[in-house]
Amino acid sequence: MDLQFAGRFGANDQLLDSDLRDLELHQGANGAVQLFAVSGLNGGIASYGLGRGAPVLRDSLYHRALGLAGGEATLAEIGGETRLLMEGSTRSALAFHQIGGTGQLSAQQQASLPGAGAAGLTATVAGDLSGGGSVVYGLANGQLSGWQLSAGGTPGAEVATRGAATAYARPGAVALELADLGGSAQVLLLADRIEQGVQSYRVDAATGALSVADSLGAADGLGLAEPTAVESFTAFGSSWVVVAAAGSGSLSLIALAANGQMSLSDHVLDTAATRFGGVTALEVVEVAGEVLVLAAGSDDGLALFRILPEGQLVHVMSLAQASGTEDAGLGLENVTALAAAVVGGGLQIFASSGRAEGLSQFTLSLAELGDVITTAGGRISGTSGADVLAGGIGAVLNGGAGADVFVLRPAEEGRSGSLRISDFEAGQDSLDLSGFDGLRSLEGLQIRSRSDGATLTHQAADGSRTEVVVQSRDGDSLDAADLFADGFVFADRMLPPAEAPDPMRYGSGGADRLTARSAGDQINGLGGNDTLLGGDGRDSLWGDDGHDRLIGGKGVDRLRGQAGNDVLLGQDARDLLVGGLGRDTLDGGRGGDRLLGGADADLLRGGGENDLLRGGAQGDRLLGQSGRDKLFGQKGNDLLDGGGGHDTLTGGAGADVFVFGAGHGSDRIRDFTQGEDVIHLGRLARAGISEDMSDLTLQQQGDHTRILTGAGDILLLNQSAAELSADDFIF
Numbered sequence: 001m002d003l004q005f006a007g008r009f010g011a012n013d014q015l016l017d018s019d020l021r022d023l024e025l026h027q028g029a030n031g032a033v034q035l036f037a038v039s040g041l042n043g044g045i046a047s048y049g050l051g052r053g054a055p056v057l058r059d060s061l062y063h064r065a066l067g068l069a070g071g072e073a074t075l076a077e078i079g080g081e082t083r084l085l086m087e088g089s090t091r092s093a094l095a096f097h098q099i100g101g102t103g104q105l106s107a108q109q110q111a112s113l114p115g116a117g118a119a120g121l122t123a124t125v126a127g128d129l130s131g132g133g134s135v136v137y138g139l140a141n142g143q144l145s146g147w148q149l150s151a152g153g154t155p156g157a158e159v160a161t162r163g164a165a166t167a168y169a170r171p172g173a174v175a176l177e178l179a180d181l182g183g184s185a186q187v188l189l190l191a192d193r194i195e196q197g198v199q200s201y202r203v204d205a206a207t208g209a210l211s212v213a214d215s216l217g218a219a220d221g222l223g224l225a226e227p228t229a230v231e232s233f234t235a236f237g238s239s240w241v242v243v244a245a246a247g248s249g250s251l252s253l254i255a256l257a258a259n260g261q262m263s264l265s266d267h268v269l270d271t272a273a274t275r276f277g278g279v280t281a282l283e284v285v286e287v288a289g290e291v292l293v294l295a296a297g298s299d300d301g302l303a304l305f306r307i308l309p310e311g312q313l314v315h316v317m318s319l320a321q322a323s324g325t326e327d328a329g330l331g332l333e334n335v336t337a338l339a340a341a342v343v344g345g346g347l348q349i350f351a352s353s354g355r356a357e358g359l360s361q362f363t364l365s366l367a368e369l370g371d372v373i374t375t376a377g378g379r380i381s382g383t384s385g386a387d388v389l390a391g392g393i394g395a396v397l398n399g400g401a402g403a404d405v406f407v408l409r410p411a412e413e414g415r416s417g418s419l420r421i422s423d424f425e426a427g428q429d430s431l432d433l434s435g436f437d438g439l440r441s442l443e444g445l446q447i448r449s450r451s452d453g454a455t456l457t458h459q460a461a462d463g464s465r466t467e468v469v470v471q472s473r474d475g476d477s478l479d480a481a482d483l484f485a486d487g488f489v490f491a492d493r494m495l496p497p498a499e500a501p502d503p504m505r506y507g508s509g510g511a512d513r514l515t516a517r518s519a520g521d522q523i524n525g526l527g528g529n530d531t532l533l534g535g536d537g538r539d540s541l542w543g544d545d546g547h548d549r550l551i552g553g554k555g556v557d558r559l560r561g562q563a564g565n566d567v568l569l570g571q572d573a574r575d576l577l578v579g580g581l582g583r584d585t586l587d588g589g590r591g592g593d594r595l596l597g598g599a600d601a602d603l604l605r606g607g608g609e610n611d612l613l614r615g616g617a618q619g620d621r622l623l624g625q626s627g628r629d630k631l632f633g634q635k636g637n638d639l640l641d642g643g644g645g646h647d648t649l650t651g652g653a654g655a656d657v658f659v660f661g662a663g664h665g666s667d668r669i670r671d672f673t674q675g676e677d678v679i680h681l682g683r684l685a686r687a688g689i690s691e692d693m694s695d696l697t698l699q700q701q702g703d704h705t706r707i708l709t710g711a712g713d714i715l716l717l718n719q720s721a722a723e724l725s726a727d728d729f730i731f
Helices: 681-686
Strands: 005-007 019-027 034-040 044-050 055-060 072-080 081-086 093-099 109-112 123-130 134-140 143-149 155-159 173-180 186-192 197-205 210-217 228-237 240-247 249-254 262-269 279-288 290-296 301-308 312-320 335-343 346-353 359-365 369-375 380-381 386-391 397-398 403-406 416-424 430-432 446-450 453-459 467-474 503-508 513-515 523-524 531-533 540-542 549-551 557-560 565-570 576-578 586-588 594-596 601-605 612-614 621-625 629-631 640-641 648-650 655-658 665-669 678-679 697-701 704-709 712-716
Touching: 005 312, 019 072, 019 335, 019 346, 034 072, 044 467, 044 621, 072 123, 072 134, 123 173, 134 173, 173 228, 173 240, 186 210, 186 228, 197 228, 210 262, 228 279, 240 279, 262 312, 279 346, 290 335, 290 346, 290 369, 301 369, 301 386, 312 386, 312 403, 369 380, 386 397, 403 416, 523 586, 557 640
Parallel strands: 369 386, 380 397, 386 403, 397 416, 403 430, 416 467, 503 523, 513 531, 523 540, 531 549, 540 557, 549 565, 557 576, 565 586, 576 594, 586 601, 594 612, 601 621, 612 629, 621 640, 629 648, 640 655, 648 665, 655 678, 665 712
Antiparallel strands: 005 359, 019 034, 034 044, 044 055, 072 081, 081 093, 093 109, 123 134, 134 143, 143 155, 173 186, 186 197, 197 210, 228 240, 240 249, 249 262, 279 290, 290 301, 301 312, 335 346, 346 359, 446 453, 453 467, 697 704, 704 712
16 A cells, blocks of 8 residues: 655645645535645635546635734534635634635635634634534634534524633644534544643533533643644544644544543654654544544655554554655645545545645555454454554464555563464565564564564563564565564554553442541542542542532642532631532631632632632622632622732622721722722721711822722722722722
8 A cells, every 4th residue: 555646736826835724625515525725824725626637726815915814724514505714813703715516715704703702713613503503613812712603604602611711711722623423422622732732621512512521631641742733533433532743743542532531542753764753734534444644744754544443553654755756846845734535436635835835646545455453362364455454462463465564462561472474575564563662673673584484572671572473475584674674664652551540539429428538538529419528638529510518628638519509618728629610609718728719600718818719700709808818700790808918809800899898908909990890898887987988088109099998998900099989889
């Protein structure tokens, strides 16, 4: 099986053929396939019709001069029509082009989106809602947002984002992918270069609302740096995610569960032979029941992988720029985008280069594409095509005709064993030993020729010993040059570490009462109205579903209520309390605590010492009590009362009430908004301290106003004293 270079093509227009950023493919109702090549700000879009020969230019247009960053696009079926969604409108709008049946492009249109989070929208993805209509997600100024679209394609309400607001503030986001898990189940995936990983969000099938699901990245031990692309697919009865990362020169294969949970299945690194270093372009295509992964970047090449059903990437072949014969060679210098589709009975692959104008076309004969066959230790045989056969100790592998890849699995730790290949053809077949831990060169193998082939022996550091008997197809002897003519051509594999036992203790799903038993216990109540009690150590308590009561102990604890109307009591030390969904009550107790509200109207009480209280999406009540506290109302109409001590209050969006009583100390309000917010001095009036405006002293101090209340003072930042009136106070 070989990737064949079919040639170079373009629109014969420098503005359309250079600075290409994205390639999108679309198959119309009539079966015709179109390729859309999108360039940067100074270029435009070229539409090509695909057939058995060279692509044919169907239409083109230039980007509008203003209001579009250019370069990224997404094809989506919205409102009964095909739309090419564009990135970067400086307005709060969704920019798009309608696509005709043969690839014609309409003039750019913009549909206004509600909310402040739509200006400069980038990296858009779109999906369907179960009740009709669509949903679009995108990034703008580092914020993840989404919008419902009617059945006719008209934008509607902004979708809800459940959980902590910080989970949707993603300044490092570089790519989005909407994974279709079958039926109406969808998961939104986000690659983040700051977090160096992937975040997943569950999608409400009816409304498009997002809920935080899981994250996986460098912090979890995954050797990933500077992610650049993410793709998803469903195969072998499971859903999968492939993440490309330029900094680590890696591809990660991740298993994706229906609830958005992710687990690493495989992780491979580029080598001199694989040629996908600095990977920026990634394409996954399903062909004849098999899955192919294409990857390219700054390594001047193109790598092709296949996937084993248990979740392993197998390098099949790579093309290198140096093998080209034309002036631009293969057009694989600094690849910026890839696209692949079955056209005319074969697979066509397209690549754009950061250095050469135009596009490259490659073909792959499906007639040569063999099967992927695996066995633990049995006997398997391939087809006449290019097969991938994988086997472990005791296996006998017979590839048959075609250029086959034999994926060999070593003996388990501390054990010995052998397996056999019965028909290796030198110069055509290849061996994949990437599963042998620590094997990076021929020096790690003992190779002995025999009359009908060769024997390979590997002694691993873990005490295991694996012997591979390789019998030649023609019955002749084999040596290292026959087996590894070009050295090791497989990717380096970083084997996922053995999964440690889950340290979490779980409830029964009913109403449980669970107490920490050791220093640093982790308890999840699951469903039901639970009571979870911390101990003397650094405990982590998760309420999960139900109306739960979480009580910390003497250590520095983490309490997370999650769903339901929960009560969280920090007790001693510097605790973290997170409400989650529902109307929660959070009390920090003693120690300088952090209290974070959630999606509903919560009550937060700091307790003693210097606390940080942060509300959520609704109208919350924040009570600092004693200490030098910091209160942030966030969204909604909040009530903020610092209590005693020198406090800093920030209301955030909404009509907020700032409350001060006797002994309130020297406080400051960072964002008082006249006509919206109000200062409540009712407790001072009832105490006879300040009963109306005449009892207050207002002092202008630079850009700020200081209010002397008789029980302390309040500094209003960026507020003129002359503009304040009785309407700004409640007595």
